[in-house]
């Protein structure tokens with residue numbers, strides 16, 4: 001028996017796993033002593049491995065390439081050669097007739113890692129000739145990337161997971177760590193035991209609210225009104241750091257003009273929060289020696305998500321709670337490598353290393369390195385625009401890797417309709433997902449344990465994972481498949497291994513240059529290198545924005561943090577007599593994302609299986625005569641789905657909560673396609689619905 005070091009393939013906590021192998025099979029998993037998990041794992045890490053050998057619980061693993069020759073025909077198994085030839089012919093025809101921008105590609109948080117995302121965006125840009133490449137950050141932390149880039153210059157966590165231990169005030173906003181990042185939740189608990197103060201803002205009484213010093217049950221959709229009132233108190237009570245503001249920020253006067261319209265007494269009707277509580281939050285955050293803000297989808301998945309991120313960043317800038325150890329801003333990434341997909345430029349507006357595609361200097365650098373005469377210079381299509389553009393005839397092909405948009409996108413019937421208009425849908429995945437089931441081509445890929453590479457944890461930490469077992473079936477590693485296709489299209493890619501890819505991208509991205517395989521392979525494969533790591537002798541950076549001389553320097557064009565807020569606006573849709581309850585989508589602790597992986601794991605499937613559930617407050621349930629565990633219809637103006645009621649007083653009155661992972665009870669059927677104008681992230685968190693007994 002042997003143990004092989006892996007990075008957990010589920011959330012962004014970056015936990016290291018010892019995968020136990022016997023006779024070429026995975027037989028168990030235990031926690032390895034990684035930097036962020038210190039030997040611990042949550043149940044997904046412990047039990048989320050047995051699908052590797054094809055349990056067929058939810059769906060069998062994909063084992064052969066398949067094509068559908070006619071739109072309404074059956075999928076048939078073919079050789080790799082035939083599948084690649086089929087795609088090549090179609091891609092060439094589409095490009096000749098409609099141009100390169102009629103083709104869209106996706107990176108993936110679940111693929112072979114950073115190397116694959118690098119190769120995929122290179123394929124889109126250099127082989128196809130389009131910036132139409134994006135990743136699932138679009139539906140989650142896209143607003144964090146956009147908002148933080150505008151406010152402080154960089155879209156990543158400025159602090160670190162391990163810094164939570166020594167952060168004296170942990171301000172948790174719209175993030176449920178116990179469900180989405182259990183091992184980080186463990187650190188928060190430990191910090192609390194060591195004297196940290198905890199503030200939790202969430203309409204639902206989430207697990208962490210039970211240990212909070214201040215719990216803020218703000219009304220759904222009132223984030224900016226609340227944050228503006230916190231900023232008001234900071235100004236009113238002189239809790240700001242005036243010298244920090246003067247030295248390191250811009251925009252104070254304009255910011256102040258808006259904030260002065262938001263005394264806590266005036267926002268109570270919007271937020272439902274007593275002004276005394278708002279004042280206590282402001283005091284606790286500002287006066288703690290070190291304060292960090294951590295947030296999740298309760299911030300991002302709103303029409304005003306980008307603006308909310310900027311309002312949070314402004315609290316840090318007003319108080320100087322950034323640029324020092326154990327302070328800062330923490331958008332906690334949900335999927336294990338969504339940070340990496342962004343780091344590697346699987347974004348329609350940025351090359352790897354967050355270099356803008358509209359910057360001629362950056363383009364010239366990549367053109368030279370990739371041997372391309374001219375790279376596209378306009379921002380490409382966003383993931384959430386695919387169905388709409390297909391409907392309009394602007395997109396003809398989508399190469400979808402490691403994503404299941406027909407489960408995860410909002411307004412699923414519109415997405416299904418849009419996708420049906422595509423001339424070519426290619427799905428590269430491990431399982432027959434809902435999207436794979438309607439694909440024209442299926443390219444079966446390896447999964448974790450069967451390949452190696454580098455992942456980025458939520459706090460910019462690069463880590464290595466290794467191949468443990470031989471793959472099942474006639475499958476290939478993601479980057480090899482893309483390379484085959486690229487070569488067939490006339491742009492040869494001939495990488496021999498992931499290290500060659502990694503070394504190529506290091507040369508092109510100054511902030512990753514010093515993050516070598518050697519550093520990550522150190523300590524038995526437990527090396528953790530946080531970018532920026534610009535030189536070979538750099539150990540990496542635990543936190544961002546120190547100027548190295550006791551001061552602060554942001555990555556904005558003038559080096560200053562940009563204070564910003566705006567007026568609160570009601571979410572796009574409103575409850576009414578017909579649809580009186582607010583639906584918000586959340587996560588199930590035992591399952592990951594669209595559930596294709598964890599739904600095929602025996603232990604996890606037993607813990608939570610179809611149909612899903614809808615959480616509802618006791619009083620609302622009583623008024624509707626709905627009993628706990630009863631099957632109910634949940635209906636919005638877009639349709640209805642069935643689910644099981646989960647009645648409790650943890651859920652606030654007037655709102656219901658559903659996890660988006662179920663095939664029966666797929667709540668994304670009910671969600672509207674209201675996209676943030678800046679990040680194009682949908683408003684998953686506020687949809688008027690009604691519940692009825694069956």
Ligand code: SF4
Nearest residue numbers: 008010011015042045
């Ligand atoms: Fe750690 Fe997240 Fe994996 Fe759980 S799911 S073991 S918290 S990385």
